Amino acid sequence: MxxxxxxxxxxxxxxxxxxxxxxxxxxxxxxxxxxxxxxxxxxxxxxxxxxxxxxxxxxxxxxxxxxxxxxxxxxxxxxxxxxxxxxxxxxxxxxxxxxxxxxxxxxxxxxxxxxxxxxxxxxxxxxxxxxxxxxxxxxxxxxxxxxxxxxxxxxxxxxxxxxxxxxxxxxxxxxxxxxxxxxxxxxxxxxxxxxLPDQPDLAHAEPDTLRYRLLHLPAKLATDARRRTLSIPDTWPWADAFLLCWQRLDPTPRII
Known part of the structure; x- marks a missing residue:
């Protein structure tokens, strides 16, 4: 395949x-x-x-x-x-x-x-x-x-x-x-x-919009005690949309 x-x-x-x-x-x-x-x-x-x-x-x-x-x-x-x-x-x-x-x-x-x-x-x-x-x-x-x-x-x-x-x-x-x-x-x-099906400003977003609001995330990834933590600024307007999207996509099957 x-x-x-x-x-x-x-x-x-x-x-x-x-x-x-x-x-x-x-x-x-x-x-x-x-x-x-x-x-x-x-x-x-x-x-x-x-x-x-x-x-x-x-x-x-x-x-x-x-x-x-x-x-x-x-x-x-x-x-x-x-x-x-x-x-x-x-x-x-x-x-x-x-x-x-x-x-x-x-x-x-x-x-x-x-x-x-x-x-x-x-x-x-x-x-x-x-x-x-x-x-x-x-x-x-x-x-x-x-x-x-x-x-x-x-x-x-x-x-x-x-x-x-x-x-x-x-x-x-x-x-x-x-x-x-x-x-x-x-x-x-x-x-x-x-x-993002229920996010009115992202459900039909163009790639440039999706890239700016979600993919280019102003966050910090830290590792401590073998655990990784992603810190997202509370002031980022699309922080909730990113977390919601992450939670929905995380259970999907992986490519093996």
Missing amino acids: SAHGEVQATADSAWPASCSPGGWSSTWTTLITAHCDKQGAAATFKRGFGFHPPGAWCANTGESLAMLLRSGNAGSNTVTDHVRVLGEAIAQLPVAYRRKILVRIDGAGATQRRTGWPYAIIATNIRRIGGVPGSHHPQFLAVLHRSHATVKDQVRAGKAMGLRNLPSKSWIVNRGWILAANIAADLAAWTRLLG
């Missing part, structure tokens, strides 16, 4: 019903700019230079499920790449949550483009989708298309976690960097879902 898969498997036993990963999965392609010559970097369709990876995110939880590093000149509508990413994304979901999945792919995932009309590819394994209220109306598809825009939030979060710039000239090292950045984004997503 890959490191990414281990993170997913660890979270499986801790999933509350409100955070069930089964449901909507969104795929999207994004551009990563390279500021120097790197292995695989190429000109992009937006006249930039870098990489053009497609990725998939679970809309229910906001976690990254899969991402494929590609050269900047790779096509947005390459079917084989979309199928590969989608297959890897579904494989990340626990088997029990694969019974009802709805996949949304931006219009770039199609092989033909029609000017002037927003469109997307939507696929599902829900057998009785006709029983969903409103699903037989054209407006139902419009709602799915508009809500698909939330995947941009996950792309932005991923770039805030390290995807904005790949550090190495080596293709292999940059593939590992993408994996590490997506793991970091997943950890941030599950920290909010499991540890």
Whole structure:
């Protein structure tokens, strides 16, 4: 099992019903700019230079499920790449949550483009989708298309976690960097879902906000008689939120 898969498997036993990963999965392609010559970097369709990876995110939880590093000149509508990413994304979901999945792919995932009309590819394994209220109306598809825009939030979060710039000239090292950045984004997503669901200013916090308020904690760690004590200033505005999050996450299973 890959490191990414281990993170997913660890979270499986801790999933509350409100955070069930089964449901909507969104795929999207994004551009990563390279500021120097790197292995695989190429000109992009937006006249930039870098990489053009497609990725998939679970809309229910906001976690990254899969991402494929590609050269900047790779096509947005390459079917084989979309199928590969989608297959890897579904494989990340626990088997029990694969019974009802709805996949949304931006219009770039199609092989033909029609000017002037927003469109997307939507696929599902829900057998009785006709029983969903409103699903037989054209407006139902419009709602799915508009809500698909939330995947941009996950792309932005991923770039805030390290995807904005790949550090190495080596293709292999940059593939590992993408994996590490997506793991970091997943950890941030599950920290909010499991540890901060009832904290209005942190439940949907951006990575920079989460980093400033919780991860960069102004505390002192002291060791005495083989015991470690974390001293948090009483004046820190988010001290209670940190302690509550710690208490909720501490019982979760560890990766062995």
